Every structure is written in structure tokens, then in C-alpha cells.
């Protein structure tokens with residue numbers, strides 16, 4: 349591939365009936381980087397992945413993937429990409445090995461090459477011991493690894509990962525993050541969707557924030573976080589008097605009289621925590637409870653859109 353962007357999208361639109369799901373999206377993903385599409389439930393992440401990976405059609409927009417026009421050369425696009433969907437493609441009745449061999453057959457790798465590729469992927473994703481067991485017996489983390497391995501059978505240049513770590517425990521998440529980093533080190537371009545700011549921050553070279561079908565921000569993690577107010581401390585007091593004295597003592601703080609809590613901007617560092625508690629101690633103000641709050645998706649959304657992540661009441665049926 350040349351220096352052309354791995355993925356270039358302009359004016360992408362998609363509606364289901366009168367529900368506008370993607371409302372004119374533009375994005376560019378540089379070859380060999382990790383791009384993260386960050387958004388809450390129902391933002392349109394899966395829809396975007398499905399369109400970019402040729403699974404469903406768009407209503408409008410120009411899309412080039414791996415140098416090919418999506419509408420005119422879908423087969424060339426398919427040959428260049430691997431997709432790991434939000435909902436697993438693993439066949440539960442088959443073993444891990446059989447699932448991979450099935451993918452190798454779909455890619456016409458030939459028997460010998462298919463076996464070689466399968467063995468390599470099982471080893472690489474730490475699934476060799478479980479290779480002969482049915483996928484039903486796999487843990488969530490193992491299943492995700494198998495699912496991803498299946499997406500890599502064709503040696504794709506671009507890999508789409510739709511919420512690869514949702515539902516995984518912290519250790520399995522870190523394993524998945526390392527796998528993603530290794531892929532990029534090997535020259536692969538990653539398009540990753542996530543609901544987690546920390547995941548996008550950890551992995552992505554660039555992040556685009558999707559809100560109700562529109563991109564509300566795009567940039568490096570640093571640029572994005574600069575637009576989001578830092579973390580804060582939440583202090584809870586036993587009574588209104590405590591809250592009042594603390595409000596006077598601390599200045600820059602927002603109080604909630606009903607909950608008897610005070611929100612104080614803070615970087616969450618031990619030093620600032622100690623300084624704050626010392627000041628309260630000097631005034632003999634007692635704190636019932638203290639929680640440290642680091643910026644999360646809600647903070648990003650509030651900062652960028654002026655509203656919290658939409659709590660969608662509707663249920664997605666597929």
C-alpha cells in the first residue's frame with residue numbers, strides 16, 4: 349500500500365427507516381496506526397464498522413478502504429481486511445482449531461497452508477492447549493482471542509475490532525491490548541470501537557468521538573483530554589454545617605446540599621489529596637467519605653456535547 353490513508357471516509361450516511369444512524373461522517377485513518385471510534389451504546393459504532401467492512405450498504409458517502417472504493421470494489425476491500433465483530437463469529441459446536449481451519453478454507457489457503465496458519469495462530473493467541481476443545485468450553489477471554497485469530501487468517505492489512513474488550517476482566521483486557529499493539533508493530537492498521545475512554549487513551553493514535561451518529565470530536569488522546577475537565581474528588585459530610593464550612597474553606601468547589609457532597613477539581617494525585625485533607629483538618633472539618641473520580645466517557649461527552657451519554661431506553665433487536 350502507498351502512503352494513501354488506510355481508510356478515508358467522507359459524508360457517510362445511514363438510516364434505518366426514519367432513524368438517522370450515521371449523519372454525515374468524515375474520517376481518515378493513517379496506515380499502520382490505531383484509530384478508535386469512541387461512543388456510548390447506540391452511537392452508531394457497529395453500523396460504521398459494518399459499512400466499512402462491506403457487510404451492509406451505506407445510503408451516501410465516499411469510502412476508500414486499503415486504496416479501494418468500497419462501492420465499486422467490495423471484493424478487493426474484503427481481501428484486505430479482517431473483521432472481529434461485537435457479536436462472536438465463533439461456532440460453538442466446533443473446536444478452536446476447527447473454527448480456524450474453517451476460516452482458512454473460506455480464504456482458500458489450501459490444506460497445508462491452512463494447517464500451518466491455524467497452528468501459528470493457536471500458538472500466538474495462547475490457545476494451543478485448548479485447540480481440540482469445543483468453543484463452548486472457552487472462557488470469554490479465550491473466545492475473544494479465537495474470534496480475533498479467525499479475523500487474521502487471511503493476513504489482513506486492516507483489522508476492524510468492534511468493542512474487543514467489552515465484558516472482559518482486567519487481565520483479559522490487558523492481554524487483548526497487548527495483542528492489538530503487537531498487530532500494529534507488525535504493520536497492521538487497526539480500526540477499533542470502544543465505549544471506554546481509558547482503552548482509546550491506552551491504544552489509539554487518534555480518537556473520534558461519535559455521538560448520536562455525528563462526530564463531535566477528533567484528535568489525539570492528548571488533544572481530546574485537554575478538552576475534558578480533569579478529574580475531581582467527591583467529599584461527603586455528616587451534616588450541612590460540615591458541607592458549608594468545607595465549601596468556604598476550599599473555594600473552587602460545587603456543593604450538593606441534598607446529598608451533602610462537595611465536588612472539588614483535582615488531578616487525583618496523592619500530594620493534592622493530602623493537601624486538601626490537611627486544610628480540612630486544620631479547620632476541624634470531618635469528611636465522612638472521599639472518592640476520587642478520574643475522567644471517563646461521561647466526562648468526555650459532557651464536555652464535548654453538553655449532555656451525558658444518552659441512556660437509550662430502546663432495545664436493539666438484530
Ligand SMILES: Nc1ncnc2c1ncn2[C@@H]1O[C@H](COP(=O)(O)OP(=O)(O)OP(=O)(O)O)[C@@H](O)[C@H]1O
Pocket residue numbers: 364367369387388389390391392393394395396434543663664665666
Ligand atoms: N438493523 C437495524 N435496524 C434498525 N435499527 C438499527 C439496526 N442496527 C442498528 N440500529 C440502530 O442504529 C443505532 C446505532 O446502532 P449501533 O449498533 O451502530 O450502535 P453502537 O454504537 O454499536 O452501540 P453499542 O455500543 O450498543 O454496540 C441504534 O439506535 C440501533 O438501534
Ligand SMILES: [Mg+2]
Pocket residue numbers: 393394395434510511
Ligand atoms: Mg456496537
